[in-house]
Amino acid sequence: MAAPLLVADPADGNPLAVLNSSPDGTSTPEDLLDTSSQAPLVQSGLRLGSLTAEFDGSRLAVGFVYPGDEGEVTYTGDTFPGGQIRQWRGRFHPWVDGESQTYSVAFRFDFPPGISQQPAPAWRWAWNTLKPRLVPAELEEVRLSSLRLLANHLADFGPHRGIPLSMDATTGQTCEHKALFGFTGRNTDAAWFLLEGATDTRVPAADRERLREAGSAILNSFCTLRMNPPQAEGFDKEGQPYIWPYLGCTGIVYLRSLAEAGHSALRSWEIEKKAGRAHPSWRQWAEDLADFLLRVQRRDGSFARGFFANSDREANDSPESTLCAVRFLVECALRLDKKPCLPAAVAAGEFAWQHGHQFGRFVGGTIDNPDVVDKEAGTIALDAYLALADSTGEKRFVHYAKAAAAFAETWIYVWKVPMSENPTPHFPTDATTVGMQLIATGHSLVDSYMAFDAGNYLRLHRLTGDDHDREVAEILLHNTKGAISTLAHPYDLAGPGWQQEHWSLAPPRGRGLHRLWLPWVTVSHLHGMATYARELNRD
Numbered sequence: 001m002a003a004p005l006l007v008a009d010p011a012d013g014n015p016l017a018v019l020n021s022s023p024d025g026t027s028t029p030e031d032l033l034d035t036s037s038q039a040p041l042v043q044s045g046l047r048l049g050s051l052t053a054e055f056d057g058s059r060l061a062v063g064f065v066y067p068g069d070e071g072e073v074t075y076t077g078d079t080f081p082g083g084q085i086r087q088w089r090g091r092f093h094p095w096v097d098g099e100s101q102t103y104s105v106a107f108r109f110d111f112p113p114g115i116s117q118q119p120a121p122a123w124r125w126a127w128n129t130l131k132p133r134l135v136p137a138e139l140e141e142v143r144l145s146s147l148r149l150l151a152n153h154l155a156d157f158g159p160h161r162g163i164p165l166s167m168d169a170t171t172g173q174t175c176e177h178k179a180l181f182g183f184t185g186r187n188t189d190a191a192w193f194l195l196e197g198a199t200d201t202r203v204p205a206a207d208r209e210r211l212r213e214a215g216s217a218i219l220n221s222f223c224t225l226r227m228n229p230p231q232a233e234g235f236d237k238e239g240q241p242y243i244w245p246y247l248g249c250t251g252i253v254y255l256r257s258l259a260e261a262g263h264s265a266l267r268s269w270e271i272e273k274k275a276g277r278a279h280p281s282w283r284q285w286a287e288d289l290a291d292f293l294l295r296v297q298r299r300d301g302s303f304a305r306g307f308f309a310n311s312d313r314e315a316n317d318s319p320e321s322t323l324c325a326v327r328f329l330v331e332c333a334l335r336l337d338k339k340p341c342l343p344a345a346v347a348a349g350e351f352a353w354q355h356g357h358q359f360g361r362f363v364g365g366t367i368d369n370p371d372v373v374d375k376e377a378g379t380i381a382l383d384a385y386l387a388l389a390d391s392t393g394e395k396r397f398v399h400y401a402k403a404a405a406a407f408a409e410t411w412i413y414v415w416k417v418p419m420s421e422n423p424t425p426h427f428p429t430d431a432t433t434v435g436m437q438l439i440a441t442g443h444s445l446v447d448s449y450m451a452f453d454a455g456n457y458l459r460l461h462r463l464t465g466d467d468h469d470r471e472v473a474e475i476l477l478h479n480t481k482g483a484i485s486t487l488a489h490p491y492d493l494a495g496p497g498w499q500q501e502h503w504s505l506a507p508p509r510g511r512g513l514h515r516l517w518l519p520w521v522t523v524s525h526l527h528g529m530a531t532y533a534r535e536l537n538r539d
Contacts, residue, residue: 001051002410002411002412002413002414002437002438003019003123003126003127003130003410003413003414003415004019004020004023004049004051004126004415005017005018005019005020005051005122005123005125005126006018006019006051006052006053006062007111007115007116007119007122008053008060008062009113009114009115009116010060013113014109014110014111014113015109015111015112015113015115015116015122016062016107016108016109017107017108017109017111017115017122017125018051018062018063018064018105018106018107019105019106019107019108019125019126019129020049020051020064020103020104020105021104021105021106021129021130022103022104023048023049023130023415024047024048024049024418025047025048025415025416025417025418026045026046026047026048026418027045027046027047027048027068027420027509028041028043028045028046029420029422029423030043031043031046031091031507032420032423032507032508032509032510033423033507033508034089034507035075035076035507035508036076040089040090040091040092041090041091041092042092042093042094043091043093043094044093044094044096044099046067046068046091046092046093047067047101048066048067048068048091049064049065049066049067049068049103049105050064050065050066050068050069050070051063051064051065052064052065052069064103064105066093066101066103067091067092067093067101068091069088069089069090069091070088070089070091071087071088071089072086072087072088073085073086074087074088074089075443075444075506075507083443083444084442084443106129108122108125116360117359117360117361118360118403118406119360119406119407119410120402120406123406123409123410124468126414127414127468127471130414130415132412132413132414132415132434132435132475132479133416133432133434134471134474134475134478134479135432135434135435135478135479135482136478137477137478137479137481137482137484138481138486138488139477139478139481139529140202141486141487141496142481142484142486142497142525142529143197143525143526143529144203144204144207145484145485145486145495145496145497146484146497146522146525146526147193147194147197147203147207147211147526148207148496148497149495149496149497149498149522150163150190150193150194150214150519150522151194151207151210151211151214153167153172153174154214154217154218155174155177155179156239157177157178157179157221157235157236157237157238157239158235158237158238158239158240159221159239160179160221160222160224160235160239161214161217161218161220161221162179162187162218162221162222162234162235163179163185163187163190163218163519164176164177164178164179165177165178165179165180165184165185165244165518165519166516166517166518167516167517168494168515168516168517169493169494169498169499169500169501169515169516169517170492170493170494170515171494172494172495172498175516177236177237178234178235178236178237178242178244179221179234179235180233180234180242180244180257181222181233181234181257181260181261181264182233182254182256182257182258182259182260182261183254183256183257183260183366183367183520184368184518184519184520185233185234185244185257185518185519185520186260186518186519186520186523187218187222187234187519188218188219188222188260188261188264188265188268189260189264189519189523189527190215190218190519190522190523191214191215191216191218191219191222191264191265191268192215192264192265192267192268192271193215193523193526193527193530194211194212194214194215194218195211195212195215195216195268195271195272196271196530197211198211198212198215199271199274199275215268216272216279219265219268219279219282220279220281221235222234222261222265222285223265223281223282223284223285225241225285226288226310227258227262227285227286227288227289227292228288228289228291228292229292229307229309229310229311229312230253230258230289230292230307230309230310231309231310232253232309233253233254233257233258233261243309246367246368247368247370249315251308251309251315252306252307252308252309252315252316253306253307253308253309254305254306254321254367255303255304255305255306255307255321255322255324255325256321256324256365256367256380257367258289258292258293259289259293259324259325259327259328259329260324260328261289262285262286262289262290262328262332263286263327263328263331265282265285265286266282266283266286266328266331266332266335266336267331268282269282269283269286270335283336286328286332286336287332287336287338289328290328290329290332290336290338290341292312293325293328293329293344294340294341294344295312296312296314297325297344297347297348298319300347300351301322301344301347301348301349301350301351302319302322302348302351302352302355303319303321303322303324303325303348304316304317304318304319305317305318305319305320305321305364305370305371316370318364318370318371319351319355320356320363320364320371320377321364321365322348322351322352322355322364323348323349323352323380323381323384323385324380324384325344325345325348326345326348326349326383326384326385326387326388327383327384327387329341329342329344329345329348330342330345330387330388330391331387333345333391334391342391342392345384345387345388345391346388346392348384349384349385349388349397349400352381352384353400357381357400357403357404358403360403360407361373362374362377362378362381362404362407362408363377364377365377365378365379365380365440366439366440369440369442372440372441372442373440373441374439374440374441375408375411375437375438375439375440375449375450376440376449378404378405378407378408378411379404379408379449379450379452379453379456381400381401381404381407381408382401382404382405382408382453382456382457382460383453383456385397385398385400385401385404386401386456386459386460386463388400389401389463398460398463398464401460401463402460402464402466405456405457405460405469405472408450408453409457409472411437411438411439411450412435412436412437412450412472412475412476413433413434413435413436413437413438413446413505414434415433415434416432416433416434417433417505417509419509419510420509420510423508423511425503425509425510425511426500426503426510426511426512426515427483427500427503427510427511428482428483428489428491429510430489431482431483432479432482433446433505434475434479435448435475435476435478435479435480435482436448436479436480436483436503436505437449437450439502444504444505444506445502445503445504445512445513446502446503446504446505447501447502447503447521448480448481448483448499448521448524448525449520449524450476450480450524450528451476451477451480451481451524451525451527451528452523452524452525452527452528453473453476453528454473454474454476454477454528454529454531454532455473455527455528455530455531455532455533455534455535456473456531457469457470457472457473457476458470458473458531458532458535458536459531459535461473462535462538473532476528477528477529477532480524480525480528481525483499483500483503484497484498484499484525485497485498485499497522498517499517499521499522500512500515500516500517501514501516501517501518501521
């Protein structure tokens with residue numbers, strides 16, 4: 001659990017909160033590797049505990065169990081949907097003379113009703129009790145090595161240039177020779193930060209021109225794809241337009257990927273324009289996409305989740321991803337003076353708030369795990385509402401952003417889950433899990449995606465004066481860098497800047513389903529560092 005906290009929020013009566021206020025998490029090699037859940041473990045080295053909730057049809061009982069029974073659903077270590085088993089994982093201590101164990105459990109009964117929809121008071125109780133420790137990172141080294149990683153791995157896709165969708169983080173070898181924008185592919189975002197790095201005097205002069213050439217090559221390639229209506233989301237190995245078959249569905253381009261691509265192309269165009277280099281095709285590409293979105297937006301302000309390629313036809317009519325379009329529309333209004341884009345963004349924001357966000361319901365962030373509760377839905381909402389707050393000056397959007405931020409941060413680990421040398425984990429044993437985040441409901445994997453949001457939490461702090469948001473921003477800025485390979489800590493990775501995409505902190509602890517790097521990993525770090533720095537320098 002991101003925090004060992006359980007809150008029962010009954011329809012009638014006061015909520016009850018239970019917190020393991022001094023969590024240990026130490027376990028044995030047999031437990032850390034156990035993904036079968038078949039036999040109970042009886043071992044003295046088990047130091048973890050469980051929070052429990054049992055409902056008999058009329059009465060809810062909550063409490064704490066040690067050493068960490070798990071049920072009625074447990075996990076095999078796999079991701080969704082095959083990793084869930086409806087059975088108990090039993091853990092027990094042996095009855096041995098001299099055996100001593102200590103656990104601390106705190107209870108609170110004074111939270112207001114509805115705490116499940118507005119989690120900030122309970123979550124901040126856990127935060128303030130556990131006191132997540134900031135671990136400073138060498139940010140400039142991480143930033144430079146990340147930029148070099150992107151520039152060094154530009155590849156040919158027929159006549160086009162791009163960054164492969166996945167590479168082995170331990171060897172640097174390409175595993176999936178496709179180049180995609182948005183979501184996990186993030187090619188146009190990579191181009192944005194390469195071009196930004198090319199203008200930064202802190203970057204060695206020998207690197208700057210190479211970064212600019214790489215960023216320009218990516219944008220020049222992707223801007224050959226039609227965007228009104230969208231043709232594809234990238235290229236295959238031969239350079240043909242390509243769409244990733246998420247969940248086995250072919251020929252669908254998703255709102256999130258489109259909006260992220262348009263936004264990064266627009267920011268790239270602006271960077272080059274300030275440097276005296278015109279790229280009218282980049283601007284036109286973003287403007288074409290904006291025209292498409294304005295045309296397909298529904299009357300209630302919502303957007304469909306995805307569209308069939310080369311058409312306006314909705315492929316998935318779920319409106320849960322609506323906020324994915326907001327930041328891009330706001331930027332089009334501000335940077336291209338496309339006046340219809342701002343009211344379109346406001347309408348989308350208000351729809352999302354009324355549709356579920358006001359009740360603490362944030363879903364629809366990830367493309368490959370559709371319409372489940374996930375942290376990315378919260379972070380996308382935070383970014384969107386901040387864009388609306390800044391562009392309109394309306395205080396309601398600051399309130400909306402606070403709600404999104406409060407939801408999203410409940411996915412952040414605020415305690416250090418211990419690793420074991422045996423079995424050897426993929427996650428570095430000397431790195432902290434504080435700052436890592438669960439990904440989505442349905443599995444127990446963690447990643448560092450919210451490194452992306454360091455600047456947004458700092459912006460929220462500036463708007464509200466709430467120091468807690470600044471603390472969250474600093475954790476996301478620094479602690480998320482602990483698993484990146486550096487000169488001082490190369491780990492077993494391919495070189496400086498590399499990081500594995502994800503891990504599990506449930507069994508098998510510290511290991512991932514694979515050891516791949518995807519472009520989103522590096523883009524998230526670069527985005528968070530850049531937006532945090534811009535917020536510090538804001539007048």
